[in-house]
Amino acid sequence: xLKQGNKIVIVGAGQVGATTAYTLxxxxxxxxxxxxxxxxxxxxxxxxxxxxxxxxxxxxNIKAGGYADCAHADIVIFAAGANQRPGETRMDLxxxxxxxxxxIVPRVMEHAPKDVILLVVTNPVDVLTYETQQLSxxxxxxxxxxxxxxxxxxxxxxxxxxxxxxxxNIHSYVLGEHGDSELPAFSLTNIxxxxxxxxxxxxxGCEGGLSKRIAEEFDGKVRKAAYAIIEGKxxxxxxxxxxxxxxxxxxxxDEKSILTVSSLMRGEYGLNGVCLSLPSIVGAKGVENVLAVxxxxxxxxxxxxxxxxxxxxxxxxxxx
Numbered sequence: 001x002l003k004q005g006n007k008i009v010i011v012g013a014g015q016v017g018a019t020t021a022y023t024l025x026x027x028x029x030x031x032x033x034x035x036x037x038x039x040x041x042x043x044x045x046x047x048x049x050x051x052x053x054x055x056x057x058x059x060x061n062i063k064a065g066g067y068a069d070c071a072h073a074d075i076v077i078f079a080a081g082a083n084q085r086p087g088e089t090r091m092d093l094x095x096x097x098x099x100x101x102x103x104i105v106p107r108v109m110e111h112a113p114k115d116v117i118l119l120v121v122t123n124p125v126d127v128l129t130y131e132t133q134q135l136s137x138x139x140x141x142x143x144x145x146x147x148x149x150x151x152x153x154x155x156x157x158x159x160x161x162x163x164x165x166x167x168x169n170i171h172s173y174v175l176g177e178h179g180d181s182e183l184p185a186f187s188l189t190n191i192x193x194x195x196x197x198x199x200x201x202x203x204x205g206c207e208g209g210l211s212k213r214i215a216e217e218f219d220g221k222v223r224k225a226a227y228a229i230i231e232g233k234x235x236x237x238x239x240x241x242x243x244x245x246x247x248x249x250x251x252x253x254d255e256k257s258i259l260t261v262s263s264l265m266r267g268e269y270g271l272n273g274v275c276l277s278l279p280s281i282v283g284a285k286g287v288e289n290v291l292a293v294x295x296x297x298x299x300x301x302x303x304x305x306x307x308x309x310x311x312x313x314x315x316x317x318x319x320x
Contacts, residue, residue, distance in 0.1 A: 005031050006252055009065070009073045011104055012080030013037035016121055018046045019241035020079060021062070025050055027245055028058030029252055034065040034073075037080070070111040075248060078132065080104055081122040083235050093123050098317040101128055105135040114138075117251055117286045120145045120262075121244055125178045127313040129262045129275040141287040145262030147277035148174040149243040151182055152260045154222045159214060163203065165191055173260050174222065175299075176276050176306030183302040184218055186211055188293060247282065254284035263287040269295075269303060274311050276303075 008024060010017045013035045024030045037043035043064045051062050063069075070076055081097035101122070108118070118136060120129045120143070129145030136143060151174035153167075160167035172189040176182045189211075191199040196210040220228075229236045250257040259282050265271040268278060268290055281289040295303065 006074045007032040007034070007072055008075045008077065008248065009034045009036065009070050009108075010077045010079055011036045011108065012078065012122070013039070013043040013046045013064075014079065014083065015235050015237040016240055017077070017079035018050075019237040020077060020121070020244045021046070021050055023241045023245040024248060025053065025060055025062065026057050027249070028060075029245070029249055030060055033060060033062040034069045035062070036065055036067065036069070040064070067107040068111050070108050070116070071113070073112055073116055075117045075119055075251060076108050076112055077119045077121060077244065077248075078104070078128070079121045081128075085230070094127055094313050094317045097122055097124070097128060098131055101131050102135065105132050109136050115285075116142065118143045119244065119247060121240065123178070124310075124313055126262050126275045126277075126310045127317060130264065130273075130310075130314055131317070133264055133275070139286075140264035140266065141285055143263065144247065144282070144286055145275060145277070146178070146240065146243055146247060147262030148176070148178050148182055148260040149247060149277075150240050151178060151222060153239065153243060154225050155184055155214075155218070158217060158221050159189070159191070159196075159210075162210060162214065163191060163199070173279055173293075175260065175278055175295075176303050177310050178262065178277065179309070180223065181302075181306040181309040182223060182277075183299060183306060184215070184222070185293070185295060185299055186215065187296045187299060250282040251284060251286065256281050256283045256288065258282075258291070261287060263290060265290070265307070268292045269300060271304070271307050274307050274314065276307055276310055 008030050035043050047064045081100045120132050125145040133143040155172050155174050156167045156170045159170045170191050173185045174182050175185050200210045226236050258279050260277040261280050262275045262277045264275050279291045280287045
């Protein structure tokens with residue numbers, strides 16, 4: 001059941017923040033929506049544009065505000081920071097956006113309630129989720145990164161295009177960093193409860209070898225998808241905003257949904273002191289459980305290597 005009278009604050013009204021506000025407004029999930037941004041003229045313009053659509057949407061209140069508006073917030077979404085530029089990796093953003101978060105997280109926590117959920121979207125999301133958890137002092141489950149929810153959606157879309165099966169009926173996960181070291185968990189991927197290659201045998205629609213074909217295309221169509229989008233239009237924001245809406249929905253509806261969000265590792269696969277994405281049960285309290293699902297030896301190796309990349313980002317940003 002949807003929590004009634006909920007309040008969401010979005011810090012950062014750039015392309016991702018504003019598009020997230022739009023997806024939340026039309027979803028009917030939010031009762032009160034507040035946008036905060038250093039650029040007052042920009043945030044006022046975004047709010048006015050969104051407000052004009054309220055008569056065409058489920059009832060909601062929206063306004064431009066300040067950090068004091070984090071009082072009584074159910075969720076605070078962090079979308080502030082520099083954007084990824086063409087040719088720039090997510091980790092290139094680390095120092096720049098870590099400095100931004102060192103300023104804004106304490107200001108949010110001056111006013112936010114103790115049971116608030118903090119949802120980090122800004123890249124590099126895993127490093128900044130770690131920083132947000134450390135700065136906020138909240139229970140690790142209350143601090144979530146959007147993680148590989150979007151990457152998992154990209155993989156499911158790719159599988160759907162190959163098989164002709166509705167992407168919502170394809171189960172797969174991208175794990176680890178939301179970035180270049182992420183890994184597809186092909187050992188867990190299934191269609192109608194069977195593995196990709198078993199499905200190929202049943203389907204017989206092409207020459208087979210689905211797992212090999214998807215593995216070959218993963219780099220260009222999933223891992224490096226953001227680079228292609230950034231080269232084409234300058235930034236990614238539609239799909240990530242939908243991913244954020246999905247996470248918010250799971251929290252506000254207390255769904256106990258399994259999503260590949262980023263959160264602090266506390267012993268899973270022997271990993272500690274780093275945030276990354278694993279299948280996690282998401283509900284009203286945030287990440288309520290991280291599932292240490294069975295992985296192949298190669299997937300475990302890649303997951304630990306991905307954790308090492310994130311840890312290097314944490315250390316290079318002087319966050320430890």
